[in-house]
Amino acid sequence: MLKSVPRRKCAACKIVVHTPCIAQLEKINFRCKPSFRESGSRNVREPTFVRHHWVHRRRQDGKCRHCGKGFQQKFTFHSKEIVAISCSWCKQAYHSKVSCFMLQQIEEPCSLGVHAAVVIPPTWILRARRPQNTLKASKKKKRASFKRKSSKKGPEEGRWKPFIIRPTPSPLMKPLLVFVNPKSGGNQGAKIIQSFLWYLNPRQVFDLSQGGPKEALEMYRKVHNLRILACGGDGTVGWILSTLDQLRLKPPPPVAILPLGTGNDLARTLNWGGGYTDEPVSKILSHVEEGNVVQLDRWDLRAEPNPEAGPEEREEGATDRLPLDVFNNYFSLGFDAHVTLEFHESREANPEKFNSRFRNKMFYAGTAFSDFLMGSSKDLAKHIRVVCDGTDLTPKIQDLKPQCIVFLNIPRYCAGTMPWGHPGEHHDFEPQRHDDGYLEVIGFTMTSLAALQVGGHGERLTQCREVVLTTSKAIPVQVDGEPCKLTASRIRIALRNQATMVQKAKRRSATPLHSDQQPVPEQLRIQVSRVSMHDYDALHYDKEQLKEASVPLGTVVVPGDSDLELCRAHIERLQQEPEGAGAMSPACQKLSAKWCFLDATTASRFYRIDRAQEHLNYVTEIAQDEIYILDPELLGASARPDLQTPTSPLPTSPCSPTPQSLPGDAAPPKGEELVEAAKRNDFCKLQELHRAGGDLMHRDGQSRTLLHHAVSTGSKEVVRYLLDHAPQEILDAVEENQPLFPSGETCLHQAAALGQRTICHYIVEAGASLMKTDQQGDTPRQRAEKAQDTELAAYLENRQHYQMIQREDQETAV
Secondary structure, three states: OOOOOOEEEOOOOOOEEEHHHOOHHHHOOOOOOOOOEEOOHHHHOOOOOOEOOEEEEOOOOOEOOOOOOEOOOOOOOOOOOOOEEEEOOOOOEEEOOOOOOOHHHHHOEOOOOOOOOOOOOHHHEEEOOOOOOOOOHHHHHHHHHHHHHHHOOOHHHHOOOOEEEOOOOOOOOOOEEEEEOOOOOOOHHHHHHHHHHHHOOHHHEEEHHHOOOHHHHHHOOOOOOOEEEEEEOHHHHHHHHHHHHHHOOOOOOOEEEEEOOOOOHHHHHOOOOOOOOOOOHHHHHHHHHHOEEEEEEEEEEEEEEOOOOOHHHOOOOOEOOOOOOEEOOEEEEEHHHHHHHHHHHHHHHOHHHOOOHHHHHHHHHHHHHHHHHHOOOOOHHHHEEEEEOOEEOHHHHHHHOOOEEEEEOOOOEOOOEOOOOOOOOOOOOOOOOOOOOOEEEEEEOHHHHHHHHHOOOOEEEEEEOEEEEEEOOOEEEEEOOEEEEEOOEEEEEEEEEEEEEEEOOOOOOOOOOOOOOOOOOOEEEEEEEEEEHHHHHHHOOOHHHHHHHOEEEEEEEEEOOOEHHHHHHHHHHOOOOOOOOOOOOOOOOOOOOOOEEEEOOOOOOOEEOOHHHHHHOEHHHHOOOEEEEEEOOOOOHHHOOOOOOOOOOOOOOOOOOOOOOOOOOOOOOOHHHHHHHHHOOOHHHHHHHHHOOOOOOOEOOOOOEHHHHHHHHOOHHHHHHHHHHOOHHHOOOOOOOOOOOOOOOOHHHHHHHOOOHHHHHHHHHOOOOOOOOOOOOOOHHHHHHHOOOHHHHHHHHHHHHHHHHHHHHHHHHO
């Protein structure tokens, strides 16, 4: 087949096939891993276990389960050599040799892998046959009586369902339903859903944009020990909890959270962090399985028009209905609701301008500043009356003159701040909890709102079980982030019920088992090394290279059972110590405020640990002899002395000779010598020729630059040298007559087609254009897609989007 033929990839078994070849899969009886079983008398006798789903692979990570050796990698889609046989369920992989993979393994039962406890086996899911209306007229009476019986069960029970769940309960199983909101978090959900389809049964993963959670929850309502994972923002979690209330499941399944939204205050409260970065899905599933079940208060909101307010108080655009009648996080009115309402209305009018988290935050900041100057909420206290548990707080509120009042259920608010703070024993208030049946009432002035971001708190008014709030004019309000302008109303807040949630637990894998004779050491002496964002983006998939690119920061001594919060304090002390043992080298930059820990032990790659989850992880979980941290403001590899490309005194124009390199009338080197050095990956020779006056912009007879040849040989050292010393024009230079590659391609096109991820990163960071097309009309991202390198294609897509935003911003500035 031609390279330009489109391909499709199955998310469940990761098979890649040309689109025209899909019809041939039925002819060869190839099927994806089964997600259900057919109904019928023959299938009743089927075994209750699941067989392996063996698939031939041309690429395979990891090592052979039999011999323990790695797999030879083939980097082209058109290579027909099979390197491995692996199971789509349990992920076991073997070399495709008789010595490693035995024929009898084909019929062996599958264990479903390390996440078997949360996987719903396909043997539980039975596909039902659609009933046929072939009853005779003599049975009409009997059919009518059947209808009368079924009508008592309600319309939902009588509806035909395509699948029937027949579970086999086990105390060791915690079957999981995954609900993904693909629009949350800048469309992160659309990408992460593919990973869940790979690890789990596709019938237990649901896209919320395809009808919501109700139908799936109804189908699995009889499954024992069920758990739910909500992938989205706090609004997505509230949607699922409200659906569970409607269905009245007994007992209600606990809900875990994978935060994909912007604020994620409920996720922070339950230790799931402030947002998803790059944690492996496999670890997320383990956290859901090991999490603790806790309760969450939910509060009813009932609003009715204020009979004492006259018709002249009604403003244009105001409504007499709240956006939600129940809240899990908070209900507020005043300044914060006004800012949120303006943002919401602007986004509804121009959704194309709000496709970036950074732009959204900038809009929030600008709206808040303009609202502060206008003072639209300064008279809030004059138009409200607050009664909590029968006590009138209005006089206290009028003395405080707040511009915002919050009725808070959870400790977190406004993307992670803690407005209630930590009242000590000498205060009249108790610490805040999300399961105590009490609301915290807090007032904010502009000063206390500003102090929130630096650890301050609002004015604590009271803790209560019931609130009656009366407004005398239209005031902006928000319910869990959903804003509206509410007419003069009387609002009652009371406890509705308690939802069952999953709280991420502090892992105990670092503590020794009872059979382990080695106790946890009293102290740990660990080397700390930091990684730049430049190197992390380029090398996070290659642990060994990333370790080599790290910069030593110093050594810390921490208790053996310390968590990452305590370790953070010791690391930050390195900046304050005098020179000596453990002190930071003067050549290194100071740590920025945004640094975070990297887990380098439990996954096949490095990944970031959210700062909100540091108290849940032990030092020994993410480090052995050395701990790695990511510093976004650290200079990249090209700016560090220890990893700097060897340089020499060069003139302003690197293509002209110097007096030291060309004594007398020595002629500069020929271009063919430079090409040969690039082809042979001879870095020392290329550097020597350049010092002697060689032209780094030389092209061969096929218009290929030295950078094209360096990319062809995969020489990272030569590529870095050319990027550092050749003119900028070399980045987007195109070849014209090369028979092996499409005509008109740049060096970035070539690197993407060859799957050279690190080199691609070097070229992109140097400023190469990602929108440039070859003569076939392909961008570098499309070349990576054709090479079936999905990670590289995703990286190039993100960088391409970033370049487009930069270009738009520059045009706007001009």
